[in-house]
Amino acid sequence: xxxxxxxxxxxxxxxxxxxxxxxxxxxxxxxxxxFSSPAYSYVLSVKERGCLCEFCFTRKxxxxxxxxxxxxxxxxxxxxxxxxAMHKLECSAMTAFGEKWCPSxxxxxxxxxxxxxxxxxxxxxxxxxxxxxxxxxxxEDVDNEKREMNEADIAGxxxxxxxxxxxxxxxxxxxxxxQVACNxxxxxxxxxxxxxxxxYPDVALINHSCxxxxxVTYNGTSAEVRAVQDMKPGDEVxxxxxxxxxxxxxxxxxxxxxxxxxxxxxxxxxKSKVRTRQKFRASKNLLEMCxxxxxxxxxxxxxxxxxxxxxxxYNRLYPPYxxxxxxxxxxxxxxxxGMERHSMGISAFKKALAIMEVAHGKDHSYLVELRKEMxxx
Numbered sequence: 001x002x003x004x005x006x007x008x009x010x011x012x013x014x015x016x017x018x019x020x021x022x023x024x025x026x027x028x029x030x031x032x033x034x035f036s037s038p039a040y041s042y043v044l045s046v047k048e049r050g051c052l053c054e055f056c057f058t059r060k061x062x063x064x065x066x067x068x069x070x071x072x073x074x075x076x077x078x079x080x081x082x083x084x085a086m087h088k089l090e091c092s093a094m095t096a097f098g099e100k101w102c103p104s105x106x107x108x109x110x111x112x113x114x115x116x117x118x119x120x121x122x123x124x125x126x127x128x129x130x131x132x133x134x135x136x137x138x139x140e141d142v143d144n145e146k147r148e149m150n151e152a153d154i155a156g157x158x159x160x161x162x163x164x165x166x167x168x169x170x171x172x173x174x175x176x177x178x179q180v181a182c183n184x185x186x187x188x189x190x191x192x193x194x195x196x197x198x199x200y201p202d203v204a205l206i207n208h209s210c211x212x213x214x215x216v217t218y219n220g221t222s223a224e225v226r227a228v229q230d231m232k233p234g235d236e237v238x239x240x241x242x243x244x245x246x247x248x249x250x251x252x253x254x255x256x257x258x259x260x261x262x263x264x265x266x267x268x269x270x271k272s273k274v275r276t277r278q279k280f281r282a283s284k285n286l287l288e289m290c291x292x293x294x295x296x297x298x299x300x301x302x303x304x305x306x307x308x309x310x311x312x313x314y315n316r317l318y319p320p321y322x323x324x325x326x327x328x329x330x331x332x333x334x335x336x337x338g339m340e341r342h343s344m345g346i347s348a349f350k351k352a353l354a355i356m357e358v359a360h361g362k363d364h365s366y367l368v369e370l371r372k373e374m375x376x377x
Contacts, residue, residue, distance in 0.1 A: 005123060010237070023237060027231060037126050038126050039126060041109060043196050054087065057220050093161070106197070115165060135204050195218075207238055252268065326356050
């Protein structure tokens with residue numbers, strides 16, 4: 001049942017200084033899909049309820065809601081049925097607890113993983129080369145603050161899910177929470193807005209670099225991994241775990257804090273662009289304070305000025321294909337279009353499109369959508 005599968009064109013290997021990793025066994029071109037992985041488990045964020053289908057994450061108007069709890073929304077009966085095994089973990093509990101129902105997103109995801117593990121005896125399609133249980137946990141490195149968070153999540157799990165789940169022992173739960181903390185992915189949309197959280201064991205095998213060779217995007221609840229540079233056989237598949245905007249020391253603090261390692265890629269060794277990055281860090285804090293007050297005031301002109309201003313350093317400091325850059329062009333383009341400034345809107349959209357065609361693939365629904373927005377007069 002559990003012997004290791006494979007993914008065509010890829011293999012697991014021991015990456016010097018990094019532990020396990022993933023590398024390519026054939027060439028991949030810029031923008032080419034290395035592989036796509038369904039989620040082992042996933043959960044829609046509470047704040048997105050009613051906007052996206054709980055089951056397939058399609059964003060559309062007029063979703064139908066669950067008649068029992070009136071809290072979950074679906075495209076149709078097919079999606080509702082598909083989701084029931086997971087939704088039933090929460091449906092009656094939400095009604096019973098009412099306002100007091102408040103598990104963290106992490107606890108909600110872990111509940112779903114436990115429910116899935118119970119029925120999933122074979123390797124899942126998301127575990128072709130790494131099993132869920134093989135994911136790195138760093139449970140021995142967890143500091144007190146994180147441990148307290150995990151304990152609070154475990155308490156939440158018992159409080160809100162004990163009716164539907166057989167709980168493993170405490171030690172196993174701590175391990176699972178630590179694994180999800182290090183290996184969970186946030187599912188984000190075209191503007192990098194947070195839609196939910198998921199685990200993809202095969203994708204979790206990919207190591208970090210501040211000069212990534214691939215980018216992960218989402219199609220429904222599946223993760224897609226595409227090359228952001230030409231790759232030759234033997235090249236390691238590397239993604240960035242963090243925002244690459246900040247100076248080397250900031251980045252490494254963030255990596256140590258969340259993932260328990262420090263990076264020694266070329267970008268970190270050469271401390272590249274460190275002064276620009278530091279200067280930017282200082283000014284970005286100011287800018288963000290402005291941006292927050294702007295969004296609150298519905299001051300679209302101010303928001304547009306912010307976008308125009310921030311894109312200059314963004315283009316200098318991020319790698320050539322970055323979702324941080326494409327999402328900013330996209331937001332800016334949508335603001336321009338809303339102000340009837342069509343030619344500015346189109347030129348921002350074109351910049352977004354050039355990055356997204358590589359990162360999301362030319363046929364992604366986001367691109368179909370964007371081309372429609374560009375055609376509208």
